[in-house]
Amino acid sequence: MSRLITEHIRKIINSVLCQVYPEWAEEISYTVDPTRERKHGDFATNLAFTLSKKLRKSPHQIAEELVRELSKVFEEHTRLEVAGRGFINVFVEDNFFEPFLEEVLQEGNEYGKIGIGNGERVQVEFVSVNPTGPLHVGHGKCAAFGDSLAKVLKCAGYNVEKEYYINDAGTQIDMLGMSLEVRYRELLGMQAEIPSGGYYGDYLIDVARTLLTEKGDALLEIPEEERNALFRQYAVEKILSSIRKDLEDFRVTFDNWFSERTLYDNGEVEGALERLREQRHTFEKDGALWLETTRWGDDKDRVLVRENGSPTYFTSDIAYHWNKWKRGFKRVIDVWGADHHGYIPRMRASMHALGLPENFLDIYIVQFVTLLRKGQPERMSTRQGEFVPLRNLIDEVGTDVARYYFLMRDPATHLEFDIEEAKKHSMDNPVYYVQYAHARIASVFREARKKGLDPEAPAAVQCVFRGELEKELVKKTVYYPEIVRKSAQQGQPYMICNYLHDVAGAFHAFYNHHRILDESDPELTASRVRYCLATRTVLRNGLSLLGITAPQTM
RNA sequence: GCGCCCGUAGCUCAACAGGAUAGAGCAACGGACUUCUAAUCCGUAGGUUGAGGGUUCGACUCCCCCCGGGCGCGCCA
Numbered sequence: 001m002s003r004l005i006t007e008h009i010r011k012i013i014n015s016v017l018c019q020v021y022p023e024w025a026e027e028i029s030y031t032v033d034p035t036r037e038r039k040h041g042d043f044a045t046n047l048a049f050t051l052s053k054k055l056r057k058s059p060h061q062i063a064e065e066l067v068r069e070l071s072k073v074f075e076e077h078t079r080l081e082v083a084g085r086g087f088i089n090v091f092v093e094d095n096f097f098e099p100f101l102e103e104v105l106q107e108g109n110e111y112g113k114i115g116i117g118n119g120e121r122v123q124v125e126f127v128s129v130n131p132t133g134p135l136h137v138g139h140g141k142c143a144a145f146g147d148s149l150a151k152v153l154k155c156a157g158y159n160v161e162k163e164y165y166i167n168d169a170g171t172q173i174d175m176l177g178m179s180l181e182v183r184y185r186e187l188l189g190m191q192a193e194i195p196s197g198g199y200y201g202d203y204l205i206d207v208a209r210t211l212l213t214e215k216g217d218a219l220l221e222i223p224e225e226e227r228n229a230l231f232r233q234y235a236v237e238k239i240l241s242s243i244r245k246d247l248e249d250f251r252v253t254f255d256n257w258f259s260e261r262t263l264y265d266n267g268e269v270e271g272a273l274e275r276l277r278e279q280r281h282t283f284e285k286d287g288a289l290w291l292e293t294t295r296w297g298d299d300k301d302r303v304l305v306r307e308n309g310s311p312t313y314f315t316s317d318i319a320y321h322w323n324k325w326k327r328g329f330k331r332v333i334d335v336w337g338a339d340h341h342g343y344i345p346r347m348r349a350s351m352h353a354l355g356l357p358e359n360f361l362d363i364y365i366v367q368f369v370t371l372l373r374k375g376q377p378e379r380m381s382t383r384q385g386e387f388v389p390l391r392n393l394i395d396e397v398g399t400d401v402a403r404y405y406f407l408m409r410d411p412a413t414h415l416e417f418d419i420e421e422a423k424k425h426s427m428d429n430p431v432y433y434v435q436y437a438h439a440r441i442a443s444v445f446r447e448a449r450k451k452g453l454d455p456e457a458p459a460a461v462q463c464v465f466r467g468e469l470e471k472e473l474v475k476k477t478v479y480y481p482e483i484v485r486k487s488a489q490q491g492q493p494y495m496i497c498n499y500l501h502d503v504a505g506a507f508h509a510f511y512n513h514h515r516i517l518d519e520s521d522p523e524l525t526a527s528r529v530r531y532c533l534a535t536r537t538v539l540r541n542g543l544s545l546l547g548i549t550a551p552q553t554m
Numbered sequence: 555g556c557g558c559c560c561g562u563a564g565c566u567c568a569a570c571a572g573g574a575u576a577g578a579g580c581a582a583c584g585g586a587c588u589u590c591u592a593a594u595c596c597g598u599a600g601g602u603u604g605a606g607g608g609u610u611c612g613a614c615u616c617c618c619c620c621c622g623g624g625c626g627c628g629c630c631a
Contacts, residue, residue: 083574416565429593
């Protein structure tokens with residue numbers, strides 16, 4: 001388990017706090033952050049400001065008192081000062097970082113794992129695209145986000161399961177089956193028209209073709225009900241397997257694929273309705289059964305069972321989440337496309353209606369992607385058949401680039417993805433910037449081995465920085481566990497991207513100004529190789545959280 | 555009309571639970587390869603954080619109002 005460097009400082013401060021202001025030590029909240037500017041030291045805390053509210057004394061005065069006490073407790077190689085209106089700045093000697101640097105090297109691939117999740121069971125459900133057509137680029141953004149979020153949470157100590165919910169029931173699937181049948185008829189030379197609301201995409205022609213070769217040309221003679229089921233099932237099966245293939249090539253995997261139909265087959269939809277009735281949150285009106293979602297802030301109440309007796313999609317979704325709860329998840333995360341955000345209030349309301357804890361369901365909304373090509377935006381919509389399949393993007397820019405671009409921003413914001421820019425192998429491309437740093441380290445290590453050095457061997461050297469660039473690099477490197485924590489707490493993998501870009505920048509600067517392998521100075525070489533080793537570890541581990549490769553050469 | 559998201563340098567975005575003089579990259583301009591990969595580095599320039607109020611020691615960050623953009627408001631899924 002990796003240590004957080006600011007936690008280390010915080011512990012020291014807390015111990016003093018307990019002595020000086022025991023009455024506030026518990027409840028006071030304050031920050032310990034690395035500073036932006038060199039003259040403010042290495043870390044700074046706003047403790048005096050937050051205390052000043054409680055103590056009704058000036059921050060500056062409090063800071064001075066605290067510094068007097070803190071100086072007694074801090075190690076010798078730290079210096080404290082009061083700055084500005086009451087900031088406490090902490091200056092540390094180089095070897096302050098030594099144990100943290102050593103930890104990176106010791107933990108290797110495990111570095112960055114922290115325990116804030118306490119092994120709590122969390123489920124991340126994402127993509128869950130209807131098996132009615134291929135994945136498009138927007139789905140790709142959801143896929144990259146959900147997959148990476150799950151990895152980050154796992155790294156933070158949660159027990160995470162990834163799940164794909166297959167909407168294999170309902171009218172859309174009926175439409176799909178009918179559309180496939182139309183394509184099948186066309187192949188047999190018959191006239192047929194795709195029903196309105198059906199699926200026009202060419203992919204169904206391909207499916208019809210394999211259906212024809214696999215099952216022959218006599219399918220239309222089967223009685224209607226059985227035939228419909230056959231076309232439905234066949235279409236879902238084929239499309240789902242192509243979705244799986246796309247996801248696999250995008251390095252997105254799931255622990256579980258959950259079928260909506262099983263909820264009906266196992267009576268769980270009925271069970272959920274039963275539960276809602278027990279909780280007395282349903283009522284009948286106009287021949288339908290309703291859930292009083294307005295009670296928890298929804299705009300209007302929602303229908304659970306239609307006048308014709310069939311449950312709505314909403315109902316099976318409630319049953320699905322009830323099922324998640326019964327499976328023992330303490331917290332579930334849903335990742336939805338932006339077009340579903342109007343669905344949030346009723347979903348939250350239904351969780352209340354079931355009697356589930358307030359924080360059980362977490363919903364992330366992923367905004368759309370605008371794909372640009374030479375300034376020309378390309379829209380996507382599954383129905384019209386004019387969409388950009390994720391497959392095309394993977395083929396064109398590759399999985400690494402696509403994933404990075406999807407992950408580098410808050411998913412709640414619109415993303416402009418310029419394909420031409422992304423294809424450039426240049427500094428326009430942040431993916432390569434990060435990967436290049438990793439490849440450079442690999443290259444240095446190859447060179448070292450040629451010279452008979454083993455860069456991976458433990459070296460008996462201490463942190464003594466020759467210049468700010470070395471210190472900056474090490475400081476950033478050992479900050480990695482904090483980034484994992486923040487990223488997990490806020491559910492934001494983009495923080496990993498920003499951080500890695502930052503580390504890569506620190507490395508490139510270091511690399512350009514310092515000779516790493518210096519035969520005239522073995523000790524210097526040894527310590528610089530250590531910095532490289534630590535940097536490589538962090539780059540590699542961070543990239544793996546993003547599902548992006550860390551290349552040896554470029 | 556109502557609800558949610560967004561608005562920061564010319565462009566794309568940061569700013570980590572309210573902290574110090576708002577930072578990067580791209581684009582522009584000027585420099586650095588007899589050396590471990592120049593897909594790199596160093597420097598210059600670029601801002602009333604959409605507008606206006608409020609909260610306080612302190613606001614890009616929180617509250618109110620307005621402007622602009624996106625999305626959603628089915629007994630569809």
